[in-house]
Amino acid sequence: MTALEIDALSHHFGGLTALSNVSLAVAPGERLAIIGPNGAGKTTLFDLVTGIIRPSAGRIRLFGQDVTRLPTHRRARLGLARTFQITTLFPRLTVLDSVLLAVQGLDPVRFTVHRSRERYGHLRERAESLLADWGLADRARQVTRQLSYGEQRQVELVLALAGVPKVLLLDEPTAGLSPAETASVVEMIRRFSRDTTILLIEHDMDVALDLVDRVAVLFQGRVLAEGSKDQIRSDREVAAIYLGTDDA
Amino acid sequence: MNARVASGAVALAVLIGLPAVLSSYQLSLLTKMLIFGIFAMSLDLLLGYAGLPSLGHAAYFGVAAYTVGLLALRVANNFWIDFPAGLLMAAAVSALFGLFALRTRGSYFLMITLALGQVLWGIAFGWRSLTGGDDGLPSVPRPRLPLPWALTEGVPFYYFVLICFALATGLLALVVSSPFGQALIGIRESERRMEVLGYDVWRYKYVAFVLAGLFAGLAGNLFVYFNGFVSPSYLNIVFSASALLMVILGGAGTLVGPAIGAAVIVGLENLISAYMERWVLVLGVIYVLVTLFAPSGLVGLVRQRLGRSRA
Numbered sequence: 001m002t003a004l005e006i007d008a009l010s011h012h013f014g015g016l017t018a019l020s021n022v023s024l025a026v027a028p029g030e031r032l033a034i035i036g037p038n039g040a041g042k043t044t045l046f047d048l049v050t051g052i053i054r055p056s057a058g059r060i061r062l063f064g065q066d067v068t069r070l071p072t073h074r075r076a077r078l079g080l081a082r083t084f085q086i087t088t089l090f091p092r093l094t095v096l097d098s099v100l101l102a103v104q105g106l107d108p109v110r111f112t113v114h115r116s117r118e119r120y121g122h123l124r125e126r127a128e129s130l131l132a133d134w135g136l137a138d139r140a141r142q143v144t145r146q147l148s149y150g151e152q153r154q155v156e157l158v159l160a161l162a163g164v165p166k167v168l169l170l171d172e173p174t175a176g177l178s179p180a181e182t183a184s185v186v187e188m189i190r191r192f193s194r195d196t197t198i199l200l201i202e203h204d205m206d207v208a209l210d211l212v213d214r215v216a217v218l219f220q221g222r223v224l225a226e227g228s229k230d231q232i233r234s235d236r237e238v239a240a241i242y243l244g245t246d247d248a
Numbered sequence: 249m250n251a252r253v254a255s256g257a258v259a260l261a262v263l264i265g266l267p268a269v270l271s272s273y274q275l276s277l278l279t280k281m282l283i284f285g286i287f288a289m290s291l292d293l294l295l296g297y298a299g300l301p302s303l304g305h306a307a308y309f310g311v312a313a314y315t316v317g318l319l320a321l322r323v324a325n326n327f328w329i330d331f332p333a334g335l336l337m338a339a340a341v342s343a344l345f346g347l348f349a350l351r352t353r354g355s356y357f358l359m360i361t362l363a364l365g366q367v368l369w370g371i372a373f374g375w376r377s378l379t380g381g382d383d384g385l386p387s388v389p390r391p392r393l394p395l396p397w398a399l400t401e402g403v404p405f406y407y408f409v410l411i412c413f414a415l416a417t418g419l420l421a422l423v424v425s426s427p428f429g430q431a432l433i434g435i436r437e438s439e440r441r442m443e444v445l446g447y448d449v450w451r452y453k454y455v456a457f458v459l460a461g462l463f464a465g466l467a468g469n470l471f472v473y474f475n476g477f478v479s480p481s482y483l484n485i486v487f488s489a490s491a492l493l494m495v496i497l498g499g500a501g502t503l504v505g506p507a508i509g510a511a512v513i514v515g516l517e518n519l520i521s522a523y524m525e526r527w528v529l530v531l532g533v534i535y536v537l538v539t540l541f542a543p544s545g546l547v548g549l550v551r552q553r554l555g556r557s558r559a
Contacts, residue, residue: 050444076446090437101434105445109427113455116425123427163446
């Protein structure tokens, strides 16, 4: 069974075609990088998979279940998580409160009105152990917007991991980071459970090829090439449009 | 948390003791402050927690007031029917309006809640045979409860309102500290993120909207008993706007802040309207001053000072 199956997906914004007949299949535990120049439709693809926008045509399946018309939160409950290219954290909340929201999101108590959250110790334990696991325990009480950009990125990854996702979509997790920050984020992703299927949008070729098993190249809304890292490296067409011809 | 419980208990003790030292006029002013405190806290659930700026919150207050007034005058002055009916109507109207209003965000939400509120105002103003139109419904009686004290007296009525106020504050404090209330804060901060984390954002906002309407209805119920009178001005935009101002002045998203804001506004209105007619102008000036000098309200100002003196 495939973890995520994207079947002939198309999306038009007005008259503009953002994605055209894109098909991809990702096996459970596989790590796939999606690369391509700006405007290739990479983030649109993630928005479609998470249900933030609806496709003009095509189907999306999660572990065989058709989720094409399912709202975003229902997909999250099926084990789909993502990060955003532009960090949309909870800027005025502390790191701990943010992680608590992420932990609570897939917990049965999430809609409880009549008891204080402090009475649910398991939420707090889970949030604190997540922060400890990822070396952010000393940041727990800090307000998110006071963190460095690199730390905010790490918090974002922890939020995505809180629900133990089966499929995780990472949209340029190292964009805008210094080399040192990039290294720590890459190290973090490398430590993610091998059971988690990962789709990674990444501009930095070295980062992408370092983290994944397979690569798909998007260009002008279509899948231009798909294959192992070596196949993509030696693909002349890819080199011409994306890597720059001098790499070929 | 313990400090909060302790300061709440102190505040409650003071409120219980105050009738001993206040004149009957001052006591009635304090009663009004408590009623508007409930109203402002109900709006804070929307504005401060869910981040939904409603400019039509008087609708639920007014609907409850009209329901209680009409039932008490035309059907029967029975507390056990009239009071729950007022709450039910407020919740029902907010459940209906929420379906329309929550299709929008930001300033569009502001506009549509304003428009929906004005529809009710128009009905109250125009449907003279039911609502008495501009004249309103005079001489609404206070309820008779099987108690040794008559609620027509100032002190027993004050305690009745105080019990409602304490219950409303306790319940709202519980709601905002619950997983549901914490999720509202998350939605205020980042709706998109909350969806991705598995929250059915619309459902949270809708429940918050109806709860806010319900508690606004409680305030409306109490106010019609307090004043013995309902008029279309209860549904007016000025009424909604002053509720917003109470929340902003006290500190949105702090729950107690808006109750304090309500007390300040009610007190000022009482003070100023004795000398001049231009109360709305004063409201405007207060709004400008708050946004310029205390954007996070009185509670924010106090917290800032405390933080500074500690540092």
